[in-house]
Amino acid sequence: MTQQGVRWTADQVLALAPDAASREAAGRLATAGPWSEVGSTDGGTVWGVCRGGGGGPYRTVVDVADASGPTCTCGCPSLRYPCKHALGLLLLWTGGDGAVPEGEPPAWAERWVTGRREDAEAAAGAETAETGAAETGAAGAETAETGAAGTEVAAGTAGDASGSVSRTRDPVAARRRAERRAERITAGATELEQRLADLLRGGLAEAEQTGYAWWEETAARMVDAQAPGLASRVRELGSTASSxxxxxxxxLEECALLHLLDQGWLRRDRLPQDLAATVRTRVGLPATADGPAVRDQWLILAQYDSVDARLTTRRVWLYGTETGRTALLLSYGAAGRAPELTLPVGLSLDAELSTYPGGGRRRAALGKRFAPPAPVEIRPKGVTPSQALARYGSALRDDPWLESVPVTLEQVVPVPDGDSWQLADASGGTALPLTPAFGNRAGLWRLVALSGGVPVQVFGECGHRGFTPLTAWPAGPGQAVSLT
Incomplete structure (x- = not known):
């Protein structure tokens, strides 16, 4: 339950699903037929018993008023979180047709919610005490945590790139480790420059003949040099050849960008501070959210996952309704597991954020949360397609390797453009082509149906490949619609 007794929408519930299969299964459970003993409280608890096909019934409880985000439990054996039963129960609850009446929770539901909240309070207290002790006993110590979109975790490197938060009580030893790693990265970047030069000297046609093994071997050399960011870009080059x-x-374009990153690292001492921080992050060095904590009502703009063989990366875009800032939260799940951070699109979160270093300072760390996600009527400020392109061009000055920037387009209409689609300015100005990948998604037809030829507001990512819509709002009053 959100503030003022307002229920979530179905889109906000489905945004919590870890994958498409879970969304589809939840839709089949969003009817009263499989459920019994359902109910909810104004305090934010929803419960029910689902008739299962493989050993049920399954007792399901969801706490949507937890300040750390919606949590749930279910008796089913599913490894997905939230499971289809929790999602189906929430979808049934969002209908608001009396299928999930308000009442007192049964003992089994009350026990779980009470225990969950007590554990959360105890954990918060322990974390506060631990943080205070660490700050007192380790003044001036370094903090190493996963950086550059989790590349250390993905690469599986050891030592300084373990992907976990570590503090040392010996700043001298930490500085020596950092210096040794910098030397290894420098050696790797120098070797990569030679390999790129050999490739271009022999002609790009050879890249088609060498196959992927050459690129993978080069990427492995960058992993050995503790430069997982370089390794990731080399692997992308291997998939570009003959594509x-x-x-x-x-x-050739990607080789040029990789060469630029190499040269940025080798000449990092001559770069402006923010650009040098961007280079370190792109190479794969860990970073710390050192920006001051900023409290705001953060509108949850979008949430989507990127999956590869090593890691699931979840991106959550937020918009500060008071500061007007747009921030990115990154969360990770290893070995096919969904990341833990889940925020419902369209609601707002009263919380503190601290930014990471680098050009634009978009990426942030989520700090203290003061209340559970709640509805808000405010929408982000929008720009025209031409202004969106100008914003991306300006951002490239701070980060030449930037794939895209977050942008909200105001008063645009989705229109076909041959075999593809574009978002056209309703005033008759410019238009932005949609990225080819989005043209193959169901989100395109949701966007077209929402518009119906009428201008809408769309949030997404604008880059050199085009515009990727993530969330849209109707022309008049209405809830945000997730397109991912």
Whole structure:
């Protein structure tokens, strides 16, 4: 339950699903038929018993008023979180047709909610005490945590790149470790420069003949040099070769960007502070959210996952309704597991954020939360397509390797453009092409149906490949619609 007794929408519930299969299964459970003993409280608890097909019934409880985000428990054996039963129960609850009446929770539901909240309070108290002790006993110590979109975790490097938060009581030893790692990265970047030069000297046609093994071997050398960011870009180069029409052009462009990153690292002492921090992050060095904590009502703009063989990366975009800032939260799940951070799109979160170093300071760490997500009528400020392109161009000055920037387009209409689609300015100005990948998603048809030829407001990512819509709002009053 959100503030003022307002229920979530179905889109906000489905945004919590870890994958498409869970969303589909939850839709089948969003009817009263499989459920019994359902109910809810104004305090934010929803419960029910689902008739299961593999050994049920399953007791399901969801606490949507937890300040740390919605939590749930279910008797089913599913490894997905939230499971289909929790999502189906929430979808049934969002209907608001009396299918989930308000009442007193049964003992089994009350025990779980009470225990969950007591554990959360105890954990918060322990974390506060531990943080205070660490700050007192380790003044001036370094903090190492996962950086650069989790590349250390993905690469599986050891030592300083363990991907976990570590504090040392010996700043001299920490500085020596940092210096040794910097030397290894420098050696790796120098070797990579030579390999790129050999590739270009022999001609890009050779890249088609060498196959992927050469790129993978080069990436492994960068992992050995503790530069997982360089390794990730090398692997992308390997997938670009022979990847379709005009692949030599794309490969040359990516080689140029990798060369630029190499040179940025080798000459990092001559760069402005923010650009040097961006280079360190792109190479794969850990970073700390050292920006001051900023409290705001953060509108949850979008949430989506990127999955590879090593890691699931969840991106959550937030918009400060008072500061007007847009921030990115990153969360990770290893070995096919969904990341823990889950925030419902369209609601707002009263919380503190601290930014990471680098150009633009978009990425942030979520700090203290003061209340559970709640509805808000405010929408982010929008710009025209031409202004969105100008914003991306300006951002490239601070981070030349930036794939895209977060942008809200105001008064745009989705229109077909041959075999693809674009978002056209309703005033008759410019238009932005949609990225090819989005054109194959169901989100495109949700956007077209929401618009119906009428201008809408769309939040997404604008980059050199086009615009990727993530969330849209109707022309008049209405809730945010997730397009991911």
């Amino acid at each position: 379709g029409p005009d692949w030599p052009v794309r490969l």
